[in-house]
Structures are given as C-alpha cells and as structure tokens.
Amino acid sequence: MLALYYYPGNASLLPHMMLREIGAEFELRLVDRGQNAQKSAEYLKLNPSGRIPVLVDGDLVLFETAAIALHLADKFPQAGLAPALGTSERAEFYKWMIHLTNTPQAEYRAWFYPHEHVSDEAAAPAVKQASSERLNRMFDVISEQLGDRTWLLGDRFSAADLFLFMLIRWGRGMPRPPRSLPNLNALAERVLARPAVQQAIDAEGLKAPIF
Numbered sequence: 001m002l003a004l005y006y007y008p009g010n011a012s013l014l015p016h017m018m019l020r021e022i023g024a025e026f027e028l029r030l031v032d033r034g035q036n037a038q039k040s041a042e043y044l045k046l047n048p049s050g051r052i053p054v055l056v057d058g059d060l061v062l063f064e065t066a067a068i069a070l071h072l073a074d075k076f077p078q079a080g081l082a083p084a085l086g087t088s089e090r091a092e093f094y095k096w097m098i099h100l101t102n103t104p105q106a107e108y109r110a111w112f113y114p115h116e117h118v119s120d121e122a123a124a125p126a127v128k129q130a131s132s133e134r135l136n137r138m139f140d141v142i143s144e145q146l147g148d149r150t151w152l153l154g155d156r157f158s159a160a161d162l163f164l165f166m167l168i169r170w171g172r173g174m175p176r177p178p179r180s181l182p183n184l185n186a187l188a189e190r191v192l193a194r195p196a197v198q199q200a201i202d203a204e205g206l207k208a209p210i211f
C-alpha cells in the first residue's frame with residue numbers, strides 16, 4: 001500500500017503528480033501545516049526533519065522528495081517517468097533530478113523561510129531579496145539549458161519535467177517569476193496540460209494562477 005503525506009502545493013506535489021501519471025492506487029494523508037502537524041511527535045517518527053513529503057510504501061518509510069521520485073520511477077518502470085538504467089539518458093535524468101533538488105529547491109528554503117537564515121529578524125527581507133536574485137540566476141541557467149526543447153531530456157518527458165514545473169510554480173510570487181522566461185513558461189504550459197497533472201492540482205485544491 002502506498003500513502004503520501006502531503007500539504008497542498010508543497011514538495012509533495014511532485015510525487016503526487018507522479019502517482020497520478022503512474023495510475024497507482026495510493027492514499028493521500030494531509031499533514032496540516034495550519035496545526036504545525038509536520039512537527040508533531042507522530043510525524044517526526046516518519047521524517048525526523050519535520051518536512052513534507054513522506055511516502056509510505058508497505059514497510060518502507062521514505063523522506064526527501066527526490067528520493068521518493070526516484071523510487072517511484074524505479075518501482076513503476078512501465079510509466080516511463082525515467083529512461084532505462086545504464087543509458088546516457090538515465091544519466092541526464094539523474095543530473096536534472098539532483099540539480100533541481102540541491103540547487104533551486106534548496107534555495108527556495110531561504111525565499112520561503114528567510115527567518116531560518118538570520119539571527120536578527122530585521123535581516124530577513126534582505127535574505128529573501130538575495131535569495132530571489134540567486135533563484136533568478138538558477139532559472140536563467142535552466143532556461144538556457146532547456147532552450148526550445150520540449151522537455152528537459154529533449155523529446156522524452158520524465159519526472160524531471162514535473163519537478164521543474166513544481167519549482168516554476170513556487171516562484172510565482174517572486175519579483176521576477178520563472179514563468180517570465182519564455183522557455184520555462186512553455187514547459188510549464190505543456191506540463192499543466194497533462195491530465196494527470198490536472199488531477200493532482202484538482203485533488204490538492206490548487207487555485208489559479210497555477211504558476
């Protein structure tokens with residue numbers, strides 16, 4: 001049995017979209033951030049860092065979005081969310097999954113939680129500003145690498161495109177949102193048009209503008 005601990009629009013959106021693409025049976029379990037449930041004793045048993053998401057797959061309890069995504073891609077190869085093992089395409093897939101998780105996704109912590117990065121609260125707006133500038137440069141690089149290709153891996157759709165879509169979405173409130181880069185906007189539109197993505201968005205109750 002698969003269960004995904006989620007909060008609408010959080011990093012759980014990536015595995016949620018993947019589960020819909022796969023067509024797997026799964027249960028969605030809300031972690032109520034309004035009640036700080038991600039820091040409850042019960043949830044900390046699943047993820048000692050108190051962060052969302054967690055995937056439960058039978059006896060396996062997995063945290064870290066990218067690890068969950070790689071596990072789902074491996075467990076359901078028929079869904080084609082990752083290229084075949086040992087191929088150059090698979091290596092490019094790893095490159096993007098790891099780049100997305102340890103570069104823009106990690107940087108977003110400073111944008112969304114600037115107070116965690118300061119000892120003096122008055123410095124938080126400056127941290128947020130600097131973070132948005134670093135994110136701009138990161139998205140410039142990704143946009144240049146994507147170019148006018150359909151997907152990050154060229155003609156082949158993969159979980160990395162869902163990941164990038166989620167990160168583009170998170171920046172919708174930034175002074176220069178990632179969607180203002182035409183290549184990223186076009187990719188996000190293509191991802192948004194996928195029925196599985198629509199299902200995940202509807203199930204989480206996400207409202208326009210989506211990115």
Ligand SMILES: N[C@@H](CCC(=O)N[C@@H](CS)C(=O)NCC(=O)O)C(=O)O
Pocket residue numbers: 009010011012038050051052053063064065066109
């Ligand atoms: N590296 C972690 C980061 C997860 C993360 O930062 N999740 C956010 C939501 S998108 C969260 O749980 N925020 C609430 C908190 O930090 O208390 C992962 O990819 O799973």
